[in-house]
Amino acid sequence: MPNMCSTAENPPSPLPFQPNCLSIDLEVGLRSGRIQQLAAVRGDTGETVRFDRGDLAAALGHLDALADGCRFLIGHNFIHFDRPHLAAADPRLRLLALPVIDTLWLNPLAFPRHPYHHLVKHYQDGGLKRGQLNDPLLDAQLTLELFHDQYQALQQCQCATPELMLAWHWLTTFDQRLSGIHSFFTTLRRQLRPSDDEAQQAIARFLDGKGCRTQALQVTDDAAESHWSLAYALAWLSVAGGNSVLPPWVRHQFPGAGALIRRLRDLGCGQADCPWCSKHHDADKELQRWFGFAGFRPEPTGTDGRPLQQSIVEAALSGEHLLAILPTGTGKSLCYQIPALSRFEKTGALTVVISPLVALMADQVAGLRARGIDSCVAINGLLSTGSLHLRRAAGDRGDQRFRHGNRQTRCSPGDPRRHSRLTRKLSAGSRPRRP
Ligand SMILES: [Zn+2]
Numbered sequence: 001m002p003n004m005c006s007t008a009e010n011p012p013s014p015l016p017f018q019p020n021c022l023s024i025d026l027e028v029g030l031r032s033g034r035i036q037q038l039a040a041v042r043g044d045t046g047e048t049v050r051f052d053r054g055d056l057a058a059a060l061g062h063l064d065a066l067a068d069g070c071r072f073l074i075g076h077n078f079i080h081f082d083r084p085h086l087a088a089a090d091p092r093l094r095l096l097a098l099p100v101i102d103t104l105w106l107n108p109l110a111f112p113r114h115p116y117h118h119l120v121k122h123y124q125d126g127g128l129k130r131g132q133l134n135d136p137l138l139d140a141q142l143t144l145e146l147f148h149d150q151y152q153a154l155q156q157c158q159c160a161t162p163e164l165m166l167a168w169h170w171l172t173t174f175d176q177r178l179s180g181i182h183s184f185f186t187t188l189r190r191q192l193r194p195s196d197d198e199a200q201q202a203i204a205r206f207l208d209g210k211g212c213r214t215q216a217l218q219v220t221d222d223a224a225e226s227h228w229s230l231a232y233a234l235a236w237l238s239v240a241g242g243n244s245v246l247p248p249w250v251r252h253q254f255p256g257a258g259a260l261i262r263r264l265r266d267l268g269c270g271q272a273d274c275p276w277c278s279k280h281h282d283a284d285k286e287l288q289r290w291f292g293f294a295g296f297r298p299e300p301t302g303t304d305g306r307p308l309q310q311s312i313v314e315a316a317l318s319g320e321h322l323l324a325i326l327p328t329g330t331g332k333s334l335c336y337q338i339p340a341l342s343r344f345e346k347t348g349a350l351t352v353v354i355s356p357l358v359a360l361m362a363d364q365v366a367g368l369r370a371r372g373i374d375s376c377v378a379i380n381g382l383l384s385t386g387s388l389h390l391r392r393a394a395g396d397r398g399d400q401r402f403r404h405g406n407r408q409t410r411c412s413p414g415d416p417r418r419h420s421r422l423t424r425k426l427s428a429g430s431r432p433r434r435p
Pocket of ligand 1 (some may be wrong): 042213274278369
């Protein structure tokens, strides 16, 4: 067994990683839904099987024979893609009874921090980055390589944050019908699945200081209903404040994950003694934190006599729908910059800003970057297609270059008239002018 917690003085054991598993990958016809190619590789012996054309039934027989003696199967998106196709092709396959580890599902836990893992298109569908298309044997081998890296990353996680691993072990193993995850976490933690009390206490300790105290209590009480959604929410919270975003496939397949993050960090409980809400839902404190100003502009004021800037920021921070109209030169930019920065830090949300002023976009991006906030980008119709693609992709994945703050999208109504394909622009707010 490799040493669990390696240090510079105590390096990891050089034992080879040879899991007793079979890594499987299928290529399935889009229209026919039939298996066109398949390949598999044993993690312990390196034996392979490959089918490109011919007798599929015979190939499935060889696949089943290769799985004999394996403790589990692995695959990338195996649970929702490969396994159902194998079961449809031949429900009598013995390998269908084996536990499964899906490397797609494990990846956001093992690599929550951008730039994630080099083999995974984390910001798209979570698929493998292939060197070439339609090579299932290569994909099966890449999956084994990814599994090895996930194992090592979670070994380190066990040393650094054992509470998080305990919570994941409990949250991801409510349904053990297909899952080999329980054995995986048991091996990594060297402990059986934790009790409900142990898990809920660990979740409560992990959430302490990472979100609203009132919401954290309720989320912990309801944790037994949240399963993988809370596991992914905890993974994101472990790196919150940087550039990481929940992978799109997680948001789609586990919508509860994003909802839990918003509930914990973006829904103020309104209780004055809640440390998170009194700090992060206070417009004055957010103004001071992001821009260093002691207070909002005293003029213009609203009908209640309070500064309009402050009322607008407070309404936006609390998620209200609002229409704000201010005279030129009275600090409009700050009204959307503070909520955008605050919401990105709390939940990783993208803010879309629409403006007809192309020159102002560049000015505002430069202003924010001068403050060390470079998680912003401007897109307009004057950019080349290549630059546009790079900037949009960076905005989609929360690129490392855009750290410290918000990602805002700015759309100019003037540009689509000239370039109908260019309808979105990523930009950011400017350094606010002061009186
Ligand atoms: Zn609160």
